[in-house]
Amino acid sequence: MNHATALSPPRRLRADAARNQQRIIAAARELFADHGLEITLDDVAERAGVGVGTVYRRFANKKELITEVFEQSISEFAEAADAAYSHADPWFGLVEFFEYACRHMAMNRGFSEVMLELEDDMERFVVVRDRIKPTVMAIVERARQAGVLAPGIEPSDFFALIHMVDGIAEFARPVNPDVWQRYMAIVLNGVRAEGTPPQQLLVPPLNDTEVEQAKGACAGRKR
Structure with missing residues (x-):
């Protein structure tokens, strides 16, 4: 044979x-x-x-597939955080990770939904938090020590700020999927210290028609 x-x-x-x-x-x-x-x-x-x-x-089943996809996303988040921490400039390292996180959340509806579901699965939620949180806190702490953050800004603020930008992205997604970038820039300008380079507002705000359309789409999803 x-x-x-x-x-x-x-x-x-x-x-x-x-x-x-x-x-x-x-x-x-x-x-x-x-x-x-x-x-x-x-x-x-x-x-x-x-x-x-x-x-x-x-x-x-679908849960196994969701878990696999989610684990890949978390690995990519961790890699992005490590790269941002290694950036030569503390401010631009923070901006790089904040933009990555906001973009991933804004453009990935499933990831946001999984994160919400994980809050009911505390063991897995803790694993996710503990895998990423230390590096994110180190990124923010390094920026604070470099004097590029406004006084009083804490590392934990950034987790809330990412979700705030994601909230805008979720609201506006049906009519303007890019407008979250404007509010990300506004958030970063709100936390930077005087003398730190400002973010340019390159994306215009939602107009009145878009706001009404987004409100209608949001109401439709709740029915």
């Missing part, structure tokens, strides 16, 4: 399975970001271009 020939098919299958898993996860990330957690595994299979059975072989 030719053992090399006999063993080659399983290797190809393993490679195919690995590629399928990555396609499934990538599809799930896109769908969660765009539509939140209400999507189905059938939706994921269609977006990934695989059969539903393939999805179920990799993930027994």
Whole structure:
């Protein structure tokens, strides 16, 4: 028997399975970001271009897939925090991470929903908090020691500020998905010390029509 020939098919299958898993996860990330957690595994299979059975072989249920996608997002958050802490300039390092966090939350509806759900799962919520919080606090503390933050600003303020910007993004997403950038800049200008470079307001505010449309969309989601 030719053992090399006999063993080659399983290797190809393993490679195919690995590629399928990555396609499934990538599809799930896109769908969660765009539509939140209400999507189905059938939706994921269609977006990934695989059969539903393939999805179920990799993930027994949607919760397992959500967990996998969420863990990848947290790893990326941790990497972004490490990079920001290593930035040569304490202020621009803080701005870099704050923008990353706001952009990720604003453009990823599913991530925001998972974070809210995690508050009911304290063990997992603590794991997430403990993985990222120390580095974020170090980023802010380094900026404070460099004198680029306004007096009284604490590291814990930034977790609330990120959620504030995410709140604007959620409200405006149906009519103006980019306006959160304006309020992110306003927030950063509010916490910087005198002499620290200001953020430019490059995105205009919502106009009256957009505000009314956003209010209508918000009311529709609550029905």
